[in-house]
Amino acid sequence: MDVFGVDIGGSGIKGAPVDLGRGEIAEERFKVLTPHPATPDAVADCVRQVVRHFGRPVGQVGVTFPGVVVGGTTRTAANVDKSWIGRDAAGLLGEQLGTPVTVLNDADAAGLAEMTHGAGRGRTGTVVVLTFGTGIGSAVFIDGRLVPNTELGHLELQGHDAETRASTRAKEDEDLSWSRWAKRVGRYLAHVEMLFSPELFVIGGGVSRKAGKFLPLIEGVSAEVVPAQLENNAGIVGAAMAASAAPSAPSSAA
The missing domain is CATH 3.30.420.40 (ATPase, nucleotide binding domain)
Structure with missing residues (x-):
């Protein structure tokens, strides 16, 4: 079955x-x-x-x-x-x-798939998988092992719950251009990087299909930032x- x-x-x-x-x-x-x-x-x-x-x-x-x-x-x-x-x-x-x-x-599930079959496959060290959609989901892996239920989308960012500022819904609700939204995402990633020092960010959710429109615009992040390979599946x-x-x-x- x-x-x-x-x-x-x-x-x-x-x-x-x-x-x-x-x-x-x-x-x-x-x-x-x-x-x-x-x-x-x-x-x-x-x-x-x-x-x-x-x-x-x-x-x-x-x-x-x-x-x-x-x-x-x-x-x-x-x-x-x-x-x-x-x-x-x-x-x-x-x-x-x-x-x-x-x-x-939900983000833990996406992370498991990306670490096994997608952009995180074979990667060691600290990897953070983030899913951007109605909110922001997160999955943190250390040498391939999941730290469950991190919920980093609810970190405070400039006095706000991060996902209210940098989620895909926020982009749509505020009619943000790709460049303006990428600045917010960059600030969010920099904040997560300060806390976890990951070697790799994997950006998932439906927006990963349009990675070329915003990933090149992200600044202020030292870690490698790549789109999810399994996208929204x-x-x-x-x-x-x-x-x-x-x-x-x-x-x-x-």
Whole structure:
């Protein structure tokens, strides 16, 4: 049976069966809009729609979540309804799908995929994977090992929550040019670099498809900065990887 990855975001919920050997989605992904309010039951129904769309037998399922996840329980909730806080997300989704579900932080999932199959493959030292979208997600790796739930998008930057200034949503909401947005991203990266001294930044999320428009404009950062190779599919692939590696139990989590 197939292993599925589903990526819950603030604006959309997307997923696909995943070819774990190649680190790629096995079919074109299917996406539905994130419900508003994005309550646990409403989101769980959307996850079920995404998985059932493919009409294939379902084995394990990995699901990303925009917040801190510990032991399958969601501890924070960014860009979704606050009723997720303290919820047994793995149990809820497992009941909806009737199969074991692994839940992990969205950026951690993207990071796992990029470190195994993408821009971070073979890299040692400290690597920071950042996903820019509705918010800013982060995954920190030290010699290939994940430090989970870092949530660096919520660092304070010039008196603001960083993702309110440098996310893709901020660019769109404020109608920022690529150059103005790149300055904000550069200041954010410099701040993260001061704290973690990474050798490499991997920039993911949907905006990674347009890396040529802003990465050359980023200044003030010593570390290498590269676009994610799996682009916006990294979360789906990483979620499936985590599900495949987890014990086969409904409450298993990465």
